[in-house]
Structures are given as structure tokens and as C-alpha cells.
Amino acid sequence: MSKTMNAVMMREFGGPEVLELVNVPRPVPGPDEVLIRVHAVTVNRTLDLAVRAGRYGRPVKLPHVLGADPVGVIEDIGRDVTDRQAGDRVATMPVLRPATATTPPTLLGVSVWGGYAEFVVVPASATQRVPEALDFASAAVIGRHAPMALHLLETKAKVRPGETVLVMGASGGLGMAGVQIAKSLGATVIAGAGSIERVQRAMAAGADYGVDYRAHDLVAEIKAITEGRGVDVVFENIADPELFPKAFASLARGGRLVTAGSHGGGTVPLNVTELYQKQLTIHGSTGLTAGDLVKSLELGATGKIRAEFARSMPLADAALAHRGLEDGDIEGKIVLSPAQ
Structure with missing residues (x-):
């Protein structure tokens, strides 16, 4: 596996033009983490557009990679991970680690680099399996x-x-x-x-x-x-x-x-x-539980709810996706796919 990957990075806050496709080192999972090959990630007004513009209510360290809800396949696991394995199809929880008495929660795509990339590393505990009956784009939209x-x-x-x-x-x-x-x-x-x-x-x-x-x-x-x-x-x-x-x-x-x-x-x-x-x-409330994600994915897999999204676009077109959503040219959810 290559030691590098493509990612959409922002080096400053601003309009969609600050998003650029770059080649960066591929992350390595820590002891309790998994490495996910991203197949789909959604574009969101708050957790993406507001963060990119510098309007989000929490500090964001630059350079930064957006993407709060990547879905994909586990490629590698940390040495302490026992309940996930390579090949598992998974969705991610937005909160990677809960808040403590002195620190806020760790948010994917806000506190740490997110899923606008070919690969992302998250704690194994922040993942849930995606049913085989659900495609990755639909799982990303439903999971969001x-x-x-x-x-x-x-x-x-x-x-x-x-x-x-x-x-x-x-x-x-x-x-x-x-x-x-x-x-x-x-x-x-x-x-x-x-x-x-x-x-x-x-x-x-x-x-x-x-x-x-x-x-x-x-x-x-x-x-x-x-x-x-x-x-x-x-x-x-x-x-x-x-x-x-x-x-x-x-x-x-x-x-x-x-x-x-x-x-x-x-x-x-x-x-x-x-x-x-x-x-x-x-x-x-902004809260949700792992059980909420599991049940939602199951409802999607059985057809009781369906993913509603406007368009799937290549990861390289992230800036165009942001512009279309911001200007109102694209109505509905946009899904980015590093695999396109």
C-alpha cells in the first residue's frame, strides 16, 4: 500500500477556492484505531461549509481536512482492536471521543482531519458496520x-x-x-x-x-x-x-x-x-448514540428509509460541490467519492 494518499486540504479559511487536492502521508492507525479506505463522505452546510469559512463555533487547526461522516472499508487495524477486522464495511460516528471535565469532544472533520481523503483513521469504537444491502453513498447520507x-x-x-x-x-x-x-x-x-x-x-x-x-x-x-x-x-x-x-x-x-x-x-x-x-x-439536543446509527442503517437496508441526495461527485470536485451548495445551484445532499 502506498505511504501517501490524496486529500482535499484547506490551508486557510475562506471560500470554496481554499480547498485543494494534495498528496499527503497516509495515516497509520494507533493501538485502538482503524484505517478506513473512504468510499463516500457527504458535504454539509455546518460541519463543512461553516468550518471552511471560519464561522464554526470551535477552533480548527490549519491545515485541515474536512469530512464528518466518511463511510468505507477497513484496511488496517491497531494492535488492541479486537472487534473490527480488515474488510469490514463501516460508517463513522461524528464524535470520536467524548468530552471530559477539561476537554471538549473530539469531532471528526473539526477537531481532527476528516474524510475528504482516500483514507481516514478513527477509533474502532467510533465505527459501526454497514449492512451489505446498503451502498456506500446511501450509508453516508443515512448515517449523517x-x-x-x-x-x-x-x-x-x-x-x-x-x-x-x-x-x-x-x-x-x-x-x-x-x-x-x-x-x-x-x-x-x-x-x-x-x-x-x-x-x-x-x-x-x-x-x-x-x-x-x-x-x-x-x-x-x-x-x-x-x-x-x-x-x-x-x-x-x-x-x-x-x-x-x-x-x-x-x-x-x-x-x-x-x-x-x-x-x-x-x-x-x-x-x-x-x-x-x-x-x-x-x-x-445534538446527541445520538451508537444504537441510533445502527438502527438507522438497518432501516435503510430494509427500505424503511431511503437516502435522499442530489449528486455524487469525485473528491477532486470538492470545491465545486461547496460552491454549488453555497450558491443554491445544487439542491439536496452532495456525496463525494474518492473512488471516482
């Missing part, structure tokens, strides 16, 4: 958002069969996962999105109803769909100061709102009177 959606809806909101769930930003990566996970839990799903085209994409992914919240009154539409009751759960990942109060007002008495996202601004009005009078609950 479905585990968090599952954690929010199943663990935090405790969605039950027969309940109604409003998914905001339903055509985005996390929103699409939310639509499908909610359906897999037996819920009736209302997709909220900012255009009729985006609503239609979410409906095609399995939503039962759709609302264009830029063209129509969200609260009135939700009341009409639910015969005045409101929804049991709101899956919110926008945090837009105009939309958040409307989504919150769409909750039925005893309803729950779960959220993990703030690209709409992050600071929103909150009707505290409504919060306590209707006995509502708000859960904010």
Missing part, C-alpha cells in the same frame, strides 16, 4: 442525519403510533430524515417547507400532508389539517425568528418540540404563557 432524527423523535419526543408530527425545513437533509423516521415510528407527518417544490419533495419522501409556510399561514393550515387540535410533535431545525413562533403555536396541548439546528438565526421569540398554559415541552 437519520441517527439524530431518530434520537430526537424516538428518544426525546417519544413519538407514538398515531401521533401527528410537523417537520419544519422538511426538504433539507435533517428534515427529510425527520419525515422518514417519523413515518417509521407510525406517525402522521406534515411537511413544512419554504416553497411548493420543496413541499413536493418532502411529500415524495413519505409525508402525508404539506404546507408551504412562506405562502400560507402555518398555524391556520395546521389547525385545518388537525381539525383544530394541533400537532403532537414539532421537529424544528431552522430557528428562524418568524417561523419558530408559528411552529410552536401549532402544538396541541401537551405537545413536544424537538430541535437541533439554527441556520435561520438561532434567536427566536418564545411565548412563555403558551408554554405553561398548554403544558408544552422543548427538547434541544
Whole structure:
């Protein structure tokens, strides 16, 4: 095996043009680590575009290699690894090592070099096997958002069969996962999105109803769909100061709102009177467990959820992928493949 590899590196913060394909030393796994030959890695607005631009909320050491969710095949293992072997098809967890009393968690593609490369090294404990029925690109997309959606809806909101769930930003990566996970839990799903085209994409992914919240009154539409009751759960990942109060007002008495996202601004009005009078609950979480990843991959392998992505591109086109996503020329998730 060659001692070098191709990787997309950034030596400074800035626009997509700071990403360059370079040849660098191939990493060597430590005692508890595995070396993965990367077959697919997704492009993300926060963990890639914001990090590249220098807008992420944690320090990033340069030079840096992005890529939070590589999927591929184990090529080599460290001497202490006993539960993984060469040839295993694996996906990676975003948190490589948990936080301690004095240090933050180690995030792949943020704290350490990530998967925009032919190879990546991660702790064996941060990997989970990918079912044979699932291709690498689909596994990368499902592994990126479905585990968090599952954690929010199943663990935090405790969605039950027969309940109604409003998914905001339903055509985005996390929103699409939310639509499908909610359906897999037996819920009736209302997709909220900012255009009729985006609503239609979410409906095609399995939503039962759709609302264009830029063209129509969200609260009135939700009341009409639910015969005045409101929804049991709101899956919110926008945090837009105009939309958040409307989504919150769409909750039925005893309803729950779960959220993990703030690209709409992050600071929103909150009707505290409504919060306590209707006995509502708000859960904010970025957490997920290894079990969430395993279950999500299994749901993908059995066809109960499917990967929604716009395009697969060669690793060498990472800058073009960033530009297309940033400028809005590419709608949906992009997958980079070092093998192309």
C-alpha cells in the first residue's frame, strides 16, 4: 500500500477556492484505531461549509481536512482492536471521543482531519458496520442525519403510533430524515417547507400532508389539517425568528418540540404563557448514540428509509460541490467519492 494518499486540504479559511487536492502521508492507525479506505463522505452546510469559512463555533487547526461522516472499508487495524477486522464495511460516528471535565469532544472533520481523503483513521469504537444491502453513498447520507432524527423523535419526543408530527425545513437533509423516521415510528407527518417544490419533495419522501409556510399561514393550515387540535410533535431545525413562533403555536396541548439546528438565526421569540398554559415541552439536543446509527442503517437496508441526495461527485470536485451548495445551484445532499 502506498505511504501517501490524496486529500482535499484547506490551508486557510475562506471560500470554496481554499480547498485543494494534495498528496499527503497516509495515516497509520494507533493501538485502538482503524484505517478506513473512504468510499463516500457527504458535504454539509455546518460541519463543512461553516468550518471552511471560519464561522464554526470551535477552533480548527490549519491545515485541515474536512469530512464528518466518511463511510468505507477497513484496511488496517491497531494492535488492541479486537472487534473490527480488515474488510469490514463501516460508517463513522461524528464524535470520536467524548468530552471530559477539561476537554471538549473530539469531532471528526473539526477537531481532527476528516474524510475528504482516500483514507481516514478513527477509533474502532467510533465505527459501526454497514449492512451489505446498503451502498456506500446511501450509508453516508443515512448515517449523517437519520441517527439524530431518530434520537430526537424516538428518544426525546417519544413519538407514538398515531401521533401527528410537523417537520419544519422538511426538504433539507435533517428534515427529510425527520419525515422518514417519523413515518417509521407510525406517525402522521406534515411537511413544512419554504416553497411548493420543496413541499413536493418532502411529500415524495413519505409525508402525508404539506404546507408551504412562506405562502400560507402555518398555524391556520395546521389547525385545518388537525381539525383544530394541533400537532403532537414539532421537529424544528431552522430557528428562524418568524417561523419558530408559528411552529410552536401549532402544538396541541401537551405537545413536544424537538430541535437541533439554527441556520435561520438561532434567536427566536418564545411565548412563555403558551408554554405553561398548554403544558408544552422543548427538547434541544445534538446527541445520538451508537444504537441510533445502527438502527438507522438497518432501516435503510430494509427500505424503511431511503437516502435522499442530489449528486455524487469525485473528491477532486470538492470545491465545486461547496460552491454549488453555497450558491443554491445544487439542491439536496452532495456525496463525494474518492473512488471516482
